[in-house]
Each structure stands twice: as C-alpha cells, then as structure tokens.
Amino acid sequence: MRGKDERIRTVLDTLRIDVSEPLLEKLRTLAIGPGGLLKDDFRREAWPLFLGVHKKCKRRIRDGVLTDHGPEAASGTWAYQVEMDVRRTLKRFPPGIDDVTRGDLQKVLVSLMCKLLKAHPERHYYQGFHDMALTVLLVMRDPENAYVVIEALMLKHLRVFMKPTMLETASLLGCILAVIERENRQLYMHLLRSNVGTTFSLPWVLTWFSHCLDDYELVVRVFDAFLSIDVSTEEEAVYYPLAVSATVILENAAKILSTECELSSQHAALSPLPQSVDWDSILEKGWRVMGNHSFQTVMKGAETYRRRADMQLDGVAWQTPGLWEAVWCVLPFQGTKFHPAEWPPIARAAFFGERLVSGKILDLPTYMMITHSSALIVSLVLPAIVAGLKASDCEVCFKVIDDFRATLSDDELKNTKVIEKKFVDYCEDKKGKENRFCYYLGGLEESATGILTEVSKPLSYSLPTEKLCEKLKKKDAQICELRFDKQIDFKTVDLKKLKVRDLRKILNDWGEDCDGCIEKAEYIKRIEALKPKYVKEEL
Known part of the structure; x- marks a missing residue:
C-alpha cells in the first residue's frame, strides 16, 4: 500500500495549510478504503480533522512516556x-x-x-x-x-449511549434488524421467530467493536472508517456502526439460518464475531447499506420491529398463537405514541377490526363490547383499515403494478401462472427501488421469499391498483415504505460539487461500480463515461 501511504501523506500535508471540504472528503474516502489510514502517525492528524477539533490539538505530538495527570x-x-x-x-x-x-x-x-x-x-x-x-x-x-x-x-458520536438510561440505545439497536429485513427477508424472519432480539450486538455498537477484536490494527482500522463519516446529527453518527453490525450478520447468514431457530441457540451463534472477517469488505458494504437505506427509513423500520415484538408478547399473553401477525394492521399508527398499558386493547381492537372488515364478524354490537378501551380505539383503527391507499402513499408499488399490467394481453391476464412468469421476466432489468420491490415480491432469483400469488390473482380479476397495493402493504408493510429518490438533473448538476458518497449512489442506482476508484475525479470520470447509456438527452 505504498501508493496509498503517499496519497494520505500528500492530503495531510495540504490540509495543514488549507482545511477545505474537498480535501477532507478525499481523506474520508481514504479512511474508508482498504487498510484505512494505515499508520497511527496519520491518525493523530486525521481523527481530530474528522471531528472538527484539529485547532484544539497541539501541532507537535509528544512521543515520550505518558504521565498521570495528578x-x-x-x-x-x-x-x-x-x-x-x-x-x-x-x-x-x-x-x-x-x-x-x-x-x-x-x-x-x-x-x-x-x-x-x-x-x-x-x-x-x-x-x-x-x-x-x-x-x-x-x-x-x-x-x-x-x-x-x-x-x-x-x-456527538457517543451522546446517545451516555444518557441516564439505555432505552434510546436499545431502540437504535432495532435498526440492525430493520436493515437485515430490507437486505435478506428470510434471515430477518428467522431471527424474528427465534426472539433473539439485538442485545448480542450491544458491545459491537457501544465500543465500535474494540471490545470484541483482539487485533489492535483491526480496531484502529475500524475507528478510521467510523470517524470519517460526515454526519449532521448525533443520531446519524451511530448509524454506520449499526449498518456494519447488520452487515456482519448478513455475511454470516448461512450459519445463522442453519442454526436451530431458538433463542439460546441463536444468541450463541450471533454473540461471537465470525472468524476470518474481511473488515475492508464489511466496512465497504456497511457504507453501501447507508447509501441504500436512509437513516430515517431504517429508524421507521426499527419502530415497526419494536411494535411487532410488543404485539407478539401480547399474543403470547392472551394464549392466542399467531395473533401478533394478525394485528399488523395497527401499523398505520406509526409515529403515534401510546402508553405501554394501552397496547393490549389497541392490538385487540386492530385484530377484531381486521376480522370485521373481512366479513368474519358481522355482529357489530358484540364487537363494540370487547372492552371499553378497545371500542374507543376502534374509531381510530377502522378508518385506517378501510380508507383507500393513495399513489403518494405507496408510489413504487403503484408505478410497478401499473407498468406491469400494461405489458399484459387480455389472454395473459386470465392465467395466474402466466402472470407470475411474466412478472419475473419484467423484473430482470429493473434497478433501484423497482428492483427492491421485485425482490420483496419474489420476482428475482435471489429473493428469499415470494408472494407472487398476491399479485397474480388480483390482477387476474382486474383488482384496481390501489386495492392491490393495499393488500400487499398488509402482507409486507415495507412495500409502501419504498420511495423513489429525487432525480438528479444532469444538465445542471456540477458533479465536482457532489460528495463521493453521492457519486457512488449514482453508480449504485445504475447498477454499476467503479473498481479501484478512490479519488473523486475517478468516480466522476466513470459517471461521465456511463452517462450516454443511462442519461437520456432531450431533443
């Protein structure tokens, strides 16, 4: 890595004269890349720069024996x-x-x-x-x-961990499962069924893996990456360690899935870090996870996970197996704060509300007598269940279903098997959020699970798109969490002003990569070369 050593030295020499954002961005890229910052000599200058405290640190670093402060x-x-x-x-x-x-x-x-x-x-x-x-x-x-x-x-980075209680930290750990849900649905459901939770990952996140890694060089290499991330909020500062934790689990999916789906067995399999971890690869993939799933989206998924866990406990308490799956219709309440004591009646109201709408309960007075608090909640739950879905609420689903429906002939629409085969063919060249939608439905070869029949049957009897997407949302709430990214106007955008992570995002959305790229100029060159293929020029 002699070439990288020289690049780091050159950047740091220049930063001593002029601390500019482009140079810091270049240093961040080098810190995330293979080997990190390579030497502690470089880290002594780079870490304060990343944190914005370089002016408070003394220019000359003493190398003598340290003494107690008193x-x-x-x-x-x-x-x-x-x-x-x-x-x-x-x-x-x-x-x-x-x-x-x-x-x-x-x-x-x-x-x-x-x-x-x-x-x-x-x-x-x-x-x-x-x-x-x-x-x-x-x-x-x-x-x-x-x-x-x-x-x-x-x-900043440790603020949330240093609060009087660990409640907020525990909530943030749910982001790990939220990422796994979006990347590997089969693994997510396996972990969910085992009730293993996320406490096994606590030392990973609280110490940035330093408590779990025996190799000093690996520890400081991980710190290079975590410190380099340019974050605007304290919450986002903790996202990269969470994303990397999720990536470690995803890379170990085969072992986890082959382990008995039971709490103690899963905890034993997950707690120790896997042997022979390629940390350069893990950190790079964790960085990509951050680009693919915004912190806000992942936090929303973490909240959904918490509610599912709460409702699962409710189901066990009522000795009603599987009830927690039936009450997922309470998810329209995302963002609403309920007192924990209210969860049983809310879940119960949602459960009976779902049965009422489906025609399984016809005696409304009996339904309203379940409990006083349940009846009070029903007025909130039922409108959320009955109200029609708008295109803006589930934009990717609406677009994909409408586009796919338009490709089918009248004869093809009569045969569910043909519809499913055509959907798999339709998904082959899809990218970005449409590709992710196909993954969730089982339209891709790598899809862990599939619910294609939930698409083919409704299409065969001409169910309107809004009703079909509403049904899919009930099957998998994250389907309607997909949102199209704001499109970049390549006619007006100055690629030189974008950050490296934004340039990588452009390539990722196109399904392309930039092997060996480190400098911003290399990413820009790659994008310019691919623009004729992906950017349509208006006449």
Whole structure:
C-alpha cells in the first residue's frame, strides 16, 4: 500500500495549510478504503480533522512516556467503576508494550475519563466507554490531545449511549434488524421467530467493536472508517456502526439460518464475531447499506420491529398463537405514541377490526363490547383499515403494478401462472427501488421469499391498483415504505460539487461500480463515461 501511504501523506500535508471540504472528503474516502489510514502517525492528524477539533490539538505530538495527570483527577461519581474497568483492559494493549508503560497508560486513562465525566456531568459512564477512550489514547499518545478527541466523541458520536438510561440505545439497536429485513427477508424472519432480539450486538455498537477484536490494527482500522463519516446529527453518527453490525450478520447468514431457530441457540451463534472477517469488505458494504437505506427509513423500520415484538408478547399473553401477525394492521399508527398499558386493547381492537372488515364478524354490537378501551380505539383503527391507499402513499408499488399490467394481453391476464412468469421476466432489468420491490415480491432469483400469488390473482380479476397495493402493504408493510429518490438533473448538476458518497449512489442506482476508484475525479470520470447509456438527452 505504498501508493496509498503517499496519497494520505500528500492530503495531510495540504490540509495543514488549507482545511477545505474537498480535501477532507478525499481523506474520508481514504479512511474508508482498504487498510484505512494505515499508520497511527496519520491518525493523530486525521481523527481530530474528522471531528472538527484539529485547532484544539497541539501541532507537535509528544512521543515520550505518558504521565498521570495528578491523583485529584481520579475522583468523582464514576471513579471506582472506571478504575475497575480499566484494570480489565490488559488484552487491549498492542504487543510490545511493557508492564511499566502499560501501567502509566492505565493511570492516564483513568484520569482522562474522570476529568471528562466531571466536565460533562450530563454524560453518564457506561461499560465500554473505557474501550473507546483507550483506543483514542493509544493513537493520540498525548493526554491533552486524547482529551480533546474523546470529548468530541462524547458530545456527538457517543451522546446517545451516555444518557441516564439505555432505552434510546436499545431502540437504535432495532435498526440492525430493520436493515437485515430490507437486505435478506428470510434471515430477518428467522431471527424474528427465534426472539433473539439485538442485545448480542450491544458491545459491537457501544465500543465500535474494540471490545470484541483482539487485533489492535483491526480496531484502529475500524475507528478510521467510523470517524470519517460526515454526519449532521448525533443520531446519524451511530448509524454506520449499526449498518456494519447488520452487515456482519448478513455475511454470516448461512450459519445463522442453519442454526436451530431458538433463542439460546441463536444468541450463541450471533454473540461471537465470525472468524476470518474481511473488515475492508464489511466496512465497504456497511457504507453501501447507508447509501441504500436512509437513516430515517431504517429508524421507521426499527419502530415497526419494536411494535411487532410488543404485539407478539401480547399474543403470547392472551394464549392466542399467531395473533401478533394478525394485528399488523395497527401499523398505520406509526409515529403515534401510546402508553405501554394501552397496547393490549389497541392490538385487540386492530385484530377484531381486521376480522370485521373481512366479513368474519358481522355482529357489530358484540364487537363494540370487547372492552371499553378497545371500542374507543376502534374509531381510530377502522378508518385506517378501510380508507383507500393513495399513489403518494405507496408510489413504487403503484408505478410497478401499473407498468406491469400494461405489458399484459387480455389472454395473459386470465392465467395466474402466466402472470407470475411474466412478472419475473419484467423484473430482470429493473434497478433501484423497482428492483427492491421485485425482490420483496419474489420476482428475482435471489429473493428469499415470494408472494407472487398476491399479485397474480388480483390482477387476474382486474383488482384496481390501489386495492392491490393495499393488500400487499398488509402482507409486507415495507412495500409502501419504498420511495423513489429525487432525480438528479444532469444538465445542471456540477458533479465536482457532489460528495463521493453521492457519486457512488449514482453508480449504485445504475447498477454499476467503479473498481479501484478512490479519488473523486475517478468516480466522476466513470459517471461521465456511463452517462450516454443511462442519461437520456432531450431533443
């Protein structure tokens, strides 16, 4: 990687003179690419630049033996717990560090964390924060510079983990399953049925895998990638570790699917990191996941997962097997906040509401007498079930169904098997969100599951598109979560002003890649070469 070494050195030399966004973007790309930033010498300059705190760090980095900041620093509310956790960090030190140096580092680490927690009393220590802080200290070496970098992490990337409770963190972990649901439906359902949840991934996310990886070079390589992401909110700062966690599981799908679908067995299979992980590949794929699924969409999926889990528990409590599947019609309430005690009547009202609409319950007075609170909810649930779906609510489904219907002859529309075969043929050249829609329905060879009969039968008896999409939404709520991306106007856009991630997104939407591309100019050259193929010029 000699060539990359020289490129990093050149970028950093230029950044010392002019900290510009294009140069930072180039450095971010190098950090995510194979091998990351390669050396701690480079990281000492790059990490503060990524976090925007480079001006607070001293220009010259001391390489001498670190000394304690003073005994008064190791005090405060968290001092005892911090000291106990730091004592257990022996395996985290790189080979070659002698006992004396390691002892000095541990003293400095305790002092640093106690000072930071005193300076920011609104931040609460969690077990795993010491792993994060140690990694930064080992790279930065100078305690004052390490303090600046760790503080920046506390205020943004780790903010959600340092709240008084872990409730929000637990909610964010649902994003892992939300990503898996969108990438591998079969694996998602397997995990869902096992009730394994997401707690196994907690140390991955809380420590950026540093607690689970024994190789120091791998740890700092992962940190290179996570720190390089340009984020606008604290929530998005945690998305990349979540996306990478999901990617680790997706790459291990074969083993997980072959493991018994039972909680303890699945937890045992998922908890340890898989052996022989190609971290360059994992980090690249995790980055692509972020491009394919926006944080807002994934958070919505995480909320849906939480509700499904809640309703599954309701079903078990009522000794009604499978009830949680029947009450998915409560999903129109996404975004509405209910008190936990209200979930049983809400789920029950939705369940009976679904049966009422389908004609299975005809005695409305009996239905209204289920419970007072259920009857109160019915006035909200029924309109959500009965109201017709609009094209804007499920735009990809409407477009694909309308376009596909237009390709069929009258004779073909009479035969469901022919319709299904034609749909598979129709999906062959589809890209982007239309390709994802085909995947969900089972129209692609790689589709994990399929519900093509839910399309072919309604089409055979000329069911209107809005009703058909409504039926599909009830089968799989994420179908209507698909939204077309805002199209780029290639006549007016200046590709040089786009970020590398946006350029990659263009290529990804076209189903193309840019092998070996690192520099922004290389991506632009590739896009320009492909434009005649994908961008139609108006006469």
